[in-house]
Amino acid sequence: MVNREYNFTDIERKWQGFWEDCRLFHMDETSTKEKFYCLVMFPYPSGTLHVGHGRNYIIGDAVSRYKIMKGYNVLSPIGWDAFGLPAENAAIKGGIHPAIWTKNNIHVMRRQLHQWGVGYDWTREITSCEPEYYKWTQWIFLKLYENNLAYKKKAAVNWCPSCATVLANEQVVNGCCERCDTPVRQRDLEQWFFRISQYAQRLLDDISLLEGWPERVKTMQANWIGRSEGTTIRFTLENSDTILTCFTTRPDTLYGVTFISLAPEHPLVEKLVSGTPQEKAVMDFTDRIRNQGMTERTAEETEKEGMFTGKYAVNPVDGSKIPLWVANYVLMEYGTGAVMGVPAHDQRDFLFAKKYHLPIKVVIQPEDKELNATAMQEAYTDNGLQVNSGIFNGMSNTEAMGKITEFLESGGLGEKTVTYRLRDWLISRQRYWGAPIPIVYCETCGIVPVPESQLPVVLPKEVEFKTHGMSPLAEVDSFVHTTCPTCSGPARREVDTMDTFVDSSWYFLRYLSPGDNERPFDREKVNAWLPVDQYIGGVEHAILHLLYSRFVTKVLCDLHFIDFREPFKHLFTQGMVIKDGAKMSKSKGNIVNPDILIEKYGADTQRLYTLFIGPPQKDAEWNERGILGAFRFLNRLWQKIVKYEEVYAGVKRVEIDIQKLPGEAKALYRQTNQTIKKVTEDMETSWHFNTAIAAIMELLNNVDSYNVVVPGSPAEEMNFAVFRYAMESILLLIAPFTPHICEELWEVMGNRPSIFYHSWPAYDKDAIQEEVVEIVIQINSKVRGHLPVPADVSNDELKRRVLSDERIAGLLNGKKVVNTIVVPKKLVNIVAR
Secondary structure, three states: OOOOOOOHHHHHHHHHHHHHHHOOOOOOOOOOOOEEEEEEOOOOOOOOOOHHHHHHHHHHHHHHHHHHHOOOEEEOOOEEOOOOHHHHHHHHHHOOOHHHHHHHHHHHHHHHHHHOOOOOOHHHOEEOOOHHHHHHHHHHHHHHHHOOOEEEEEEEEEEEOOOOEEEOHHHEEOOEEOOOOOEOEEEEEEEEEEOHHHHHHHHHHHHHHOOEOOHHHHHHHHHHHOEEEEEEEEEEEOOOOOEEEEEEOOHHHHHHOOEEEEOOOOHHHHHHHOOOOOHHHHHHHHHHHHOOOHHHHHOOOOOOOEEEEEEEEEOOOOOOEEEEEEEOOOOOOOOOOEEEEOOOOOHHHHHHHHHHOOOOOOOEEOOOOOOOHHHOOOOOOOOOEEOOOHHHOOOEHHHHHHHHHHHHHHOOOEEEEEEEOOOOEEOEEOOOOOOEOOEEEEOOOEEEEOOHHHOOOOOOOOOOOOOOOOOHHHHOHHHHEEEOOOOOOEEEEOOOEEOHHHHOOOHHHHOOOOOOOOOOOOHHHHHHHOOEOEEEEEHHHOOHHHHHHHHHHHHHHHOOOOOOOOOEOEEEEEOOEEEOOEEOOOOOOOOOOHHHHHHHHOHHHHHHHHHHOOOOOOOEEOOHHHHHHHHHHHHHHHHHHHOOOOOHHHOOOOOOOHHHOOHHHHHHHHHHHHHHHHHHHHHHHHOOHHHHHHHHHHHHHHHHOOOOOOOOOHHHHHHHHHHHHHHHHHHHHHOOOOHHHHHHHHHHOOOOOOHHHOOOOOOOOOOOOOOEEEEEEEEOOEEEEEEEEEOOOOHHHHHHHHHHOHHHHHHOOOOOEEEEEEEOOOEEEEEEO
16 A cells, blocks of 8 residues: 655646647647637736636636547637736836736736646737737728728717726726726717627627527626617707707607706707806806716716706797706716606606706696696606697507607607617727727828738837826827828828727637738638637626627628627636635735645645635635645545555456446445536536535545455455546546646556546446435434335325334324425425424
């Protein structure tokens, strides 16, 4: 017998080198095996990874290894989402160039991924800040521009004063910058946009294609796209030909409009008050409101504020004068930036009207009573009958919705309309560390796209970083001043860079041909390998990255560069690892450094605990005691196998026939096959790694109680064969989770490496059927006996047998059976009084 120490440091270093040498994760483009593209969202190289980050990569690695064992040709690549504000902020604070800061962080994170034993096809590594990559990000911009899907306009945008850049709507969280938590302000700037709104309905419709996505994520996307069906109504300004349009989902309330509220950003506001006594007060009000966050402005608890412009519109159905107000709760982002005020039938409008003493006009009455506008304490928002509504009086309001819309359409005063919450994607960023927008400005030719032959437009290296202000690129003369590609005259370059979400909207295509200098991706290869079979990442990307990737994929499909409409077939969103009740972060001081854990316990221990900590789609609390438990389990596994290290080679393998096995061996053989079935189901259906690991741990417990006999006779050979079968099955089942120790023990047991070249174990269907199970019998939750029954006995038959048992019948004598609770194959609890 052998007692050898589990030296995880040497073992893990050995097998990491072995996988690299044998190119275990190298995707074979000539293979005829079924393909499986497993992709973990490529990381931002922000610095050192902590154990919370590790969950994402360890899950992805476990899936890839499992699929390799299942016989797939697996593609598991890695890259770096390397542009972004943190690198530039580091340059400002620490005086280190973003390129150097990023490169250093990639080096650290690459080392950490290797230490975890996470396997990738490193020959396909990409880095989005390299010209070889962003050349093609710029190419995608040009394709959108050529097809009128990229445009520039002056717009009120979200401005983060701390980051000194514009943010997309999706990057504003609760009115603050998602990166630095600074309150966001509004600014009017010339900006570049992608027309994602043109794809709103298709993005919504094709959610039905995302059968392998979590319902939560699909709902988030649908809500963000936000389809609304209603009516666009045209109001004419008093004594003017100017038209003001409002979108409403309640055209039945049109006769009850007593004011119209405009967003402070509405372009009409300044024109309405210019040169009037109200000008200063209104413009001061709009400036103040525009510096408030959108979430703050629209929150229910926020006080509704407004200011009268002194101007009126005319109601198109009855000619009544409607005062025009500017209000804090109206946003240009939704509808047309102008909202009908119907205080009798909208609670927000009701409160606004009461505050500013505006008229309240009832136009929908409930059938059982008559509303008095002066006596109303709240808005009436239910259905009813039209009143004070001209020719529509007496109609149900639901019928009037369609009739009033038809009336407006017949007179050219409005039309049925579908609107979306989704707004065009603002991609301009006033920062240095991003892909330059490939546009030049010529006094003669205007806006001119940079020809494809001149890509990439390369970022200059010598840049002065400032804490505030516009893009640092604007001050680099050698970059700004260029010649017009059309007329060869003097021109200046666009100095904004692209949103980093443009970089990540297509990277999954580049992995198929990362070294191709002639095109962004190989069409034949991407059509063969895409959509991605399994995409893995955090739910925080449900709206931003995932929506943008879907949009760009659809554009490329429409332009016939690819043949698929959706980029990701299946999506898994893992939960966060939290500590002390909070997400791990440097600011909270609750980060757990994986390097220290690996040095003390090994990578396999961290991997095992990370997967065992709880259901992977849910948040989980990190507990140091759990690490010790995982380490003790691996040591038990190690000692159980190395104990017989000198025996395996000398014992021939024999075929196991369950019918010929004695009781103890038969039980272990059956338990082993049941575990294979359980773990396989967990891997194939639910990804409940934690319950799969629990089943493997239980099997090892059963092995511990098995009386292993070193063979000296045929009977003893069968005894040892069952032990060997159980232990090899354990190694195969847990190998995707703890690959290093399993490789070593697989070799110890006399097998050729790699264990991942061995097929995933299949269970014996005959063996998993239990012949007899012993049922615990309880009366009022107290154990009163045991009863052996057939394993496949029905619940009804089980109840009958228990109640007819002579001893149980005696204990129940004189009592009334109220309920009989059955836990199949385990117990029966009789509730009696």
